[in-house]
Amino acid sequence: MLRGVRAWRLPYGGLEPSRTYFSRLPITPSSSGQSGAEPRPVPLSYKLLDGEAARPALVFLHGLFGCKTNFNSIAKALAQQTGRRVLTVDARNHGDSPHSPDMSYEAMSQDLQDLLPKLGLVPCVLIGHSMGGKTAMLLALQRPELVERLVAVDISPVETTSSLNFPAYMAAMRAIDIPDEVSRSCARKLADKQLSSLIQDMAVRQFLLTNLVEADGRFVWRVNLDALAQHVDKLLAFPPQQESYPGPTLFLLGGNSEFVHPSHHPEIRRLFPRAQMQTVPNAGHWIHADRPQDFMAAIRGFLT
Template sequence: MEVSYRQAAVFLRHAALLSRTVRPTRCLCNNRSVSTVKLACDTYGKRPDGNSSPLVILHGLFGSKQNWHSISRLLTRKVDRKIIAIDIRNHGESEHTDVMDYPSMAADVAATMKEEGVERGILIGHSMGGKIAMTLALQQAELVEKLIVVDTTPTTSAGKQVFPKIIEGMKNVKFHTEWTLSKTRSEADKTLLKTIPDLGVRQFILTNLVEDDNGWFSWRVNIDAIEKNLEQIWSFPQFKHVSYHGDTLFLGGSKSPYISESSYPEIKRLFPKALVTHIEDSGHWVHSEKPKEFMEAVTDFIRK
């Protein structure tokens, strides 16, 4: 009886995801309609006044708004602005969908900003979140006061061979209802080790392991949709006759291959006012590896 009950719970959860309503929104980059989904977000700090736009934070692939909790709390005091940290579609507490192209994900963010009463914001996006932020700036520049892109570029991402290994490892993890959360995390880590040797990456992936009220374990990211859309996720949309002329910072890690000199011409073509800088002795997760230096760079850029 217990097994059939849990199976029913899983079925109902998936059915609920499939039944969620979507809202049609016009995508400006290619003049086609896209469907947006409801995004979850956390807010920090004061309400924005007439002279200060809020910060909108967009996490990377397999991340969530929760990964930015500490940074958001500190940053709102540093810059004295409201901060909105968002879960991208198919991540965290946001709705799931089969579609994961950048125009659709950017439209999600635009709709969320509108719902939160944000007429114009400073966008901070890491990795995939950076590509979403760039897409939104190129589609609807009026929504973006400044742009901070963390360790990615408007080109095909480096290191894309890592993602299939991550997905393979996550799909190989088996969940057992009789295990505790601690036991499940430990056994999941052993399975992930077979395809993900880096401890830091495994710990990051394990932040997606959740337990529901019925004791059923699962990944909170939509692995199937991510796998289906990997080619689009690590590429970037084509923008031939448009650029964003607002202040833009590309902030990379010195040990990361994601922002290289080969990408500078495309950065300058699409973002003419872009500044490119790297934080020393940091890899791809700049904000978690070097939080002090990251905060200083972001704060200086916002205040200038």
């Protein structure tokens, strides 16, 4: 997800697949329905790269502050290298997908259960990072027939207790004050300066700033911070599950990350009995940004 990291901007010359399908949807309110009812799906924004329909497509799900463009370069490269269709998706309250007051893993799973069959992408290979990894795991547990195999990137099906302080990030972003009618470069500099008082890591700040967009002469956050802040406890947790997922599963871990602890392994094995674990050396939580070539090699190896 760290688009500001130099390693993320690797040139992939000549790797464009034959066709691209792109859906950009307006950000509109959406009701979550009655309490206790099944979550109402929202129409997600996505980008679909064309490929062979005979093999399961690769579906990428981003993390808490991310969006579908975080996987642009990797999606293009893997589409060319594997010949498969590759889908990148904006979760609700992220990117170009609609805003909704319901920000739960059950709701995000329901969104995908609605979208993937409509696109003819089931069963698929689900590849989810962080929040997207938990969404992918829940979908596989709820609807295993939709998921041919699963990749959870630096996340596990338990409560997240990492050194990254997501609530503090949200508070810092919500406190940003940028004057109207300033240039984009000026707005980013002002926002970065204000964020730096609470977030010392420049790479993290640059990643968060990918959410800063201009709307009607003002700079706003396209990620729905209100919904994320209201449901952050749910997003750090994982819904209790009894059934296991029988398909092949890869837990891809960053060697420098603390998101997945050995204490998580029993629950991983219980829910995903065919799980294998692979660690990418010299990578933090954002493996696909820190070590993109190693990340893609791990995906290709798992597919074969």
